[in-house]
Amino acid sequence: MATQGRQWWRRPSRLALGTLLIAGFAGGIFFLATFQKTMENSNSEAFCISCHDMNNTIYQEYMTTAHYNNRSGVRATCPDCHVPHEFVPKMVRKIQASKELYGKIMGTIDTPQKFEAHRLTMAQNEWRRMKNNNSQECRNCYNFDYMDY
Numbered sequence: 648m649a650t651q652g653r654q655w656w657r658r659p660s661r662l663a664l665g666t667l668l669i670a671g672f673a674g675g676i677f678f679l680a681t682f683q684k685t686m687e688n689s690n691s692e693a694f695c696i697s698c699h700d701m702n703n704t705i706y707q708e709y710m711t712t713a714h715y716n717n718r719s720g721v722r723a724t725c726p727d728c729h730v731p732h733e734f735v736p737k738m739v740r741k742i743q744a745s746k747e748l749y750g751k752i753m754g755t756i757d758t759p760q761k762f763e764a765h766r767l768t769m770a771q772n773e774w775r776r777m778k779n780n781n782s783q784e785c786r787n788c789y790n791f792d793y794m795d796y
């Protein structure tokens with residue numbers, strides 16, 4: 648039996664190979680499509696404010712800034728500033744964000760009081776992140792070479 652099994656691996660039939668290839672290909676496409684969709688959905692402002700809603704003041708404050716409402720009508724949304732655009736740093740940040748899912752379940756910032764108490768810590772995390780990547784998310788929009796002083 649064991650020998651037979653090994654032989655199957657050594658000399659797989661064309662049919663088996665073909666099936667494997669097609670299944671792998673279809674699976675790959677399905678995976679990529681789902682992955683792409685998940686990445687898109689989880690990078691929308693609607694997704695962010697589904698948690699960072701009116702209980703904590705972020706969204707209200709944001710609506711008073713030039714990044715929400717301005718002369719040109721161009722907006723910077725939550726993920727524009729908080730989620731890296733390059734693939735690898737983006738994935739790293741997405742994985743770190745599982746902490747936010749956990750925080751949601753535990754109710755870390757689910758009342759204005761809890762939010763205020765935790766706010767400085769969160770701001771510090773964000774400042775550290777920006778310092779480490781030289782504020783890359785700001786630079787995605789602002790290019791000093793093209794600024795008219």
Ligand code: HEC
Nearest residue numbers: 689690694695698725726729746747748750751755769772
């Ligand atoms: C499932 C609910 C949920 C969603 C969706 C969510 N967040 Fe959060 N977020 C939280 C919670 C809870 C915390 C506090 C986590 C903690 O410190 O334990 C948090 C913390 C943060 C922080 C503070 C950074 C830090 O590391 O402490 C930032 C910035 C942030 N969220 C931005 C975003 C952005 C941008 C989006 C959309 C791309 C988003 N969040 C989507 C629940 C969520």
Ligand code: HEC
Nearest residue numbers: 695696699705706709714723724725728766769770773774
């Ligand atoms: C123009 C860039 C920008 C946009 C747009 C933006 N943020 Fe922030 N956010 C920051 C910066 C910078 C900080 C660091 C704290 C500070 O300097 O005020 C921060 C801090 C935070 C924090 C940590 C707590 C705090 O108040 O410091 C959370 C949570 C957060 N943002 C969530 C969001 C969510 C949710 C949105 C969308 C509704 C959003 N941000 C939109 C730049 C942005």
